[in-house]
Amino acid sequence: MPCEKIMLIRHAERPSADKKFRGVSIEGRKDNESLTVRGWQRAGALVRLFAPSEGHSAGAALARPQALYACKADARDPSLRPQMTLLPMAEWLGAPLNRDFYHGQEDALVECVRAGAGPALIAWKHDGMHLIANEILGADTIAPQHWPYERYDVVWVFERAGAGWTFSQIPQLLLAGDRAEPIR
Template sequence: MTQGSGPNRRAVLVGLALAAPVVAAGCGGSHDKSSASKSPAAHDSGHDTTIMIIRHGEKPGSGDPGFDEAGKQDKKSLTRRGWERSHALPRLFLPDSGAPASGSPSGASGTPSASASANGGGAPTGSGSALLPRPATIYAAADQGPHAGAHRMRQTVTPLGEALHLQVNTDFPEGNEKGLAAAALAATAPVLICWEHSRIPPIVEALGASQATGVPKVWPDRFDLVWLLTRRSGTWTFRSMPQHLLPGDAS
């Protein structure tokens, strides 16, 4: 028994020695899994980004009717001035561009013509802000489907999308500002969003930018602003910038 116990003891020790690396590897794996769980969410990597938000162009009210693309009166569409803003918008991001893309309503009284659109409805040429980056992604609220809203958001940015050769994304309806914000954070920047004004603050909140210095609690009663939100190294900054596209636009 004494002679046999020696080899048996050595076998046990060898077995323990071989098992040790496996146990250590298992502990290491648990540590890695814990670290991975602390990584940023997949939909928002926390990378630097620039997101711009605008309100749609002018809407019907006080006897000023809206017109659809065919020139037919439509309360869900832009007014004459709204269409002028829509066709002037490319100058805000492409100050050296020529006449904006086609698509204004025609053939009806009170709707802007292509020549008027080319001159921004009388706005000084070269107006707008030279500090705004050229959008790489454009969103507008859905105006088709069961949750569709008005057409004004899509109409406002369609000429800009055509000028930039970008498809306007209308996947998100009003009320799904969280989904929109998540998509915007993951999209190729700079991002431009055109939305209904009362729902713009929820977009800013969903982006995680509501605590940036200077962010208003509500969108002002204006159609001629751009909210510029920039995230650098995890910190958001905010600027509200006038469009200066049409006569009467405020400073």
């Protein structure tokens, strides 16, 4: 059965340009391609957002992912942040993390996700989010066409509706400072 729900998040917090907030590897070493401490906090909190404990619910809009996808790093774009954002989730669920698609291969990613079992969770880079949304929805008039650089706190949810898809936005509200309003 093809995927019925796709959830899309931006990778968690990145180092700041002013170097006030630095990236750290999972081992705690300084690494500009890694998440910040706050980013690692978000990555851990996302586990409970998408895979709540027994007796708790994330709500009907979100679902426990069966498939995890993160943007692949390469020499041109070495960021590990999308993968690191889903690493705690993959470990908790005992699920593989698909890292087969590079930034720029959003169409192939969506084709793969749609064909797989779902629900699926994708962590991607902010400047490719609208490309994934447009590919899923088949239009560029439904989802916002710009993901704000400073936003890490929203889930875009796509649900199959007959031959098409619906779109909604769910605020994460996981960390202090997360905002409740959707992306416009």
